[in-house]
Amino acid sequence: GLLSREDFQRIPELAINPLGDRIINAFFPEGEDQVNFRGFMRTLAHFRPIEDNEKSKDQNGPEPLNSRSNKLHFAFRLYDLDKDDKISRDELLQVLRMMVGVNISDEQLGSIADRTIQEADQDGDSAISFAEFVKVLEKVDVEQKMSIRFLH
Amino acid sequence: GQRSSESHKNSNQSFAIVSFNWDHVKEPYIIALWILVASLAKIVFHLSHKVTRVVPESALLIVLGLFLGGIVWAADHIASFSLTPTVFFFYLLPPIVLDAGYFMPNRLFFGNLGSILLYAVIGTVWNAATTGLSLYGVYLTGIMGKLESGLLDFLLFGSLIAAVDPVAVLAVFEEVHVNEVLFIIVFGESLLNDAVTVVLYNVFESFVAIGPMNVTGIECLKGIVSFFVVSLGGTLVGIFFAFLLSLVSRFTKHVRIIEPGFVFIISYLSYLTAEMLSLSAILAITFCGICCQKYVKANISEQSSTTVRYTMKMMASGAETIIFMFLGISAVDPDIWTWNTAFILLTLVFISVYRVIGVVLQTWILNRYRTVQLEIIDQVVMSYGGLRGAVAFALVALLDKEKVKERNLFVSTTIIVVFFTVIFQGLTIKPLVQWLKVKKTEHREPKLNEKLHGRAFDHILSAIEDISGQIGHHYLRDKWSNFDRKFLRKILMRRSAQKSRDQILNVFHELNLKDAISYVAEGERRGSLAFIRSPSTDNMVNVDFTTPLPSTVESSVSYLLREKAGPVCLDMQALEQRRKSIRDTEDTLAHHTLQQYLYKPRQEHKHLYSRHEIMHSEDDKQDKEIFHRTMRKRLESFKSTKLGINHPKKLNKIHKRDRGQKRRNSSVIPNGNIPSENPVQDFTLKEKDLEFSESEENNDYETLHLGKGVDFLANVTKQNFTDTPAGIDNPVFSADDDQSIYTKFSPWLSGEDTVVPSQRARVQLPYSPNFRRLTPIRLSNKSTDSFLLADGPEDRPRSFLPESTHM
Numbered sequence: 026g027l028l029s030r031e032d033f034q035r036i037p038e039l040a041i042n043p044l045g046d047r048i049i050n051a052f053f054p055e056g057e058d059q060v061n062f063r064g065f066m067r068t069l070a071h072f073r074p075i076e077d078n079e080k081s082k083d084q085n086g087p088e089p090l091n092s093r094s095n096k097l098h099f100a101f102r103l104y105d106l107d108k109d110d111k112i113s114r115d116e117l118l119q120v121l122r123m124m125v126g127v128n129i130s131d132e133q134l135g136s137i138a139d140r141t142i143q144e145a146d147q148d149g150d151s152a153i154s155f156a157e158f159v160k161v162l163e164k165v166d167v168e169q170k171m172s173i174r175f176l177h
Numbered sequence: 178g179q180r181s182s183e184s185h186k187n188s189n190q191s192f193a194i195v196s197f198n199w200d201h202v203k204e205p206y207i208i209a210l211w212i213l214v215a216s217l218a219k220i221v222f223h224l225s226h227k228v229t230r231v232v233p234e235s236a237l238l239i240v241l242g243l244f245l246g247g248i249v250w251a252a253d254h255i256a257s258f259s260l261t262p263t264v265f266f267f268y269l270l271p272p273i274v275l276d277a278g279y280f281m282p283n284r285l286f287f288g289n290l291g292s293i294l295l296y297a298v299i300g301t302v303w304n305a306a307t308t309g310l311s312l313y314g315v316y317l318t319g320i321m322g323k324l325e326s327g328l329l330d331f332l333l334f335g336s337l338i339a340a341v342d343p344v345a346v347l348a349v350f351e352e353v354h355v356n357e358v359l360f361i362i363v364f365g366e367s368l369l370n371d372a373v374t375v376v377l378y379n380v381f382e383s384f385v386a387i388g389p390m391n392v393t394g395i396e397c398l399k400g401i402v403s404f405f406v407v408s409l410g411g412t413l414v415g416i417f418f419a420f421l422l423s424l425v426s427r428f429t430k431h432v433r434i435i436e437p438g439f440v441f442i443i444s445y446l447s448y449l450t451a452e453m454l455s456l457s458a459i460l461a462i463t464f465c466g467i468c469c470q471k472y473v474k475a476n477i478s479e480q481s482s483t484t485v486r487y488t489m490k491m492m493a494s495g496a497e498t499i500i501f502m503f504l505g506i507s508a509v510d511p512d513i514w515t516w517n518t519a520f521i522l523l524t525l526v527f528i529s530v531y532r533v534i535g536v537v538l539q540t541w542i543l544n545r546y547r548t549v550q551l552e553i554i555d556q557v558v559m560s561y562g563g564l565r566g567a568v569a570f571a572l573v574a575l576l577d578k579e580k581v582k583e584r585n586l587f588v589s590t591t592i593i594v595v596f597f598t599v600i601f602q603g604l605t606i607k608p609l610v611q612w613l614k615v616k617k618t619e620h621r622e623p624k625l626n627e628k629l630h631g632r633a634f635d636h637i638l639s640a641i642e643d644i645s646g647q648i649g650h651h652y653l654r655d656k657w658s659n660f661d662r663k664f665l666r667k668i669l670m671r672r673s674a675q676k677s678r679d680q681i682l683n684v685f686h687e688l689n690l691k692d693a694i695s696y697v698a699e700g701e702r703r704g705s706l707a708f709i710r711s712p713s714t715d716n717m718v719n720v721d722f723t724t725p726l727p728s729t730v731e732s733s734v735s736y737l738l739r740e741k742a743g744p745v746c747l748d749m750q751a752l753e754q755r756r757k758s759i760r761d762t763e764d765t766l767a768h769h770t771l772q773q774y775l776y777k778p779r780q781e782h783k784h785l786y787s788r789h790e791i792m793h794s795e796d797d798k799q800d801k802e803i804f805h806r807t808m809r810k811r812l813e814s815f816k817s818t819k820l821g822i823n824h825p826k827k828l829n830k831i832h833k834r835d836r837g838q839k840r841r842n843s844s845v846i847p848n849g850n851i852p853s854e855n856p857v858q859d860f861t862l863k864e865k866d867l868e869f870s871e872s873e874e875n876n877d878y879e880t881l882h883l884g885k886g887v888d889f890l891a892n893v894t895k896q897n898f899t900d901t902p903a904g905i906d907n908p909v910f911s912a913d914d915d916q917s918i919y920t921k922f923s924p925w926l927s928g929e930d931t932v933v934p935s936q937r938a939r940v941q942l943p944y945s946p947n948f949r950r951l952t953p954i955r956l957s958n959k960s961t962d963s964f965l966l967a968d969g970p971e972d973r974p975r976s977f978l979p980e981s982t983h984m
Contacts, residue, residue, distance in 0.1 A: 033644065039807075040803070040804050044637060103633070120633070126803075127802055158630075167634070
């Protein structure tokens, strides 16, 4: 059992999801075109809800995949195509364009991108690093927004 | 009486020019006077900010009532005024409940409906049973002395004292601002438990009437059945009237002046009808309000909408004021006062304790099924916020002294309980909340980042849900949206409203209004609107909103209009805050733009892909756009993996060209042929291509992808590759009706992730030429571009037809 991209693309709902293709890509490890069950689960595991008892359990071990930080990292990786750990203005523009559609002019979009970066950027490099990303979203209830109950 | 009879006598002799006709106007006059007094009291209360911050208004009103009652009593030694159940149930309660239903935040409500129902039904039954039984138990021990009550009486009392009261809850919670989930649960519970209360009350009352001897199992069973009947029946009545109301509002275009009247009359009728059929009237009017909201708001004019909002608020607020005041007045009636320390004290203890226990138990159960857990703090507030109010009082006043011997005791106890919860708990809940640092509703404007990424998260979550096959919480919502869009909208909403009342558009509309009002307010402040005409860059009005608007603005009408009845808090302070935080014009613009244009996540959006048919509807451009883009990208990436070589070179060429230039200008010039390296076959891609959009034919997709995709792409490349300085165009949106020609240039060839500004974007800009007129160059006559041409010449009903519709 291996999944390829076409298998994902067959899900019709993904075709009308603006971030659909990028999300599909997120399942596939770097450069590969197939994903096995384990890899599939690994990605999905990001979306498990955060449970209280987990918080205290595993302080010493590696951070669980569904921690807030990892959830945010998942989203971050969707934006950051060239994997340089920064969301540059262009990358942001691309995502914006994907999520916004056809009615906005490039200028408007550009200015929105600029303001977005401005809001988040702290070290002045005109790009959003992961730390800045986390900081600017600190008030958002990521745990709830990126969680699904898979098995009761 | 006396004087009029005197004048009567005199009239025999002479004509009385002016006469004093007190009796004539007595009834309405007194009513009007009371309303006036209550409203004046409100003004007086709000004069002192310090007092109102600490003491909830409801408490103040009760005290006022006590005071006034005392005066009347002292003056006349008769308790002439009191809150009669008829007046309460027919005139005072409906406006309040209607207001609650009409402004109910539906998404939140239905999202938490499970929890709400659990608390409302199970919780109330639990409260009633435990309180009644405990009181009975204690009675048996004799502490209470001699009472002429049996088990059933106690159960009856338990059932009417158990219900959390919507009026009281609203009154207090409004001032407290807890987070919205908490609020909706407590509030929803208080609304929905009416069904339970009504049933229990009626059941036990009739049991008491027929005597404890005759209560058999059958009667109990009937009681249980009646619960379902009453609640579901009430809901259905409400929904039916909501349907009626929405339908009527669709046709009121020419009678705008009386539009608001329909809302009230029909809702009131729903209440009365349910009452007539002995169903739950509160449920009926609540659901009438909940269900009709969307359609009525879409159908009626702006002014009517405002009128409805304000009238509703006014009536609800007025009714609430009168209720509390009369609660106070009615207490001053020595006839009914019976004091039984043990009973009263124990009641208070029991209801509090059992509520806490009930809440904790239920929350424990619920938390296993909720994503968002309810924490200890939430539970504390929920227990503490279970206020009893006028409904309990009215119910107890309805009791017949003949049947329920201890009626007066019950009445007194109820009064004390109500006073206690409203005054004491109302007073202390705010400091309690603050002390516990409940997660309060955030009043800041979300940052751009939050909005954007939040939306991204929604999309991601939708996708993951689809991938994991999980149709969670949102399944029902999707089904409902589907149903709504397919049928309900067409019936219940006006033509014009159907198109434009998208959710995001709504927000945009409101924001626009807000803007306009701000402009006017600013103009008022500056004396004239001349500043608007000053030249500015980019057509943006350079109004400086960063300077805090002076308080004169508040008095202006425009400020009043800006106050929107938000879902949770009507506190003026909070609204002020919200208004002030969007100061920067550019920021505002960015927010507005995002708000308007961000694609909606699936949860709020219709499912285009039904299993049986490709739906096409003019409204759902979002899906079309995304779909096209996605398909193109996929085919392109597909092509690049399969065809390889020359491809990247071409890519780069165009890539560079595009990057350098503004995408906004000029027309596309179809160029000469660029020879394709690939063998081209004339390939007919008609039917099969359409199929890959269909979910049933999924297996074809792969073959299609493999075989036809290549050729199809190849075909397209073969012919015109344009030298597009403007680069990437979205051929989908060329409004050409000539259906056979769509691909003149291949957007996908210009690189996978370059941003695609659509034709429409260009068309909308004031200075971009409209280049729809593309020289049609036919492809080989057989190949047709699949999805771009879903509506081929063969008259396919399904279409991803680019807009032959209005843009």
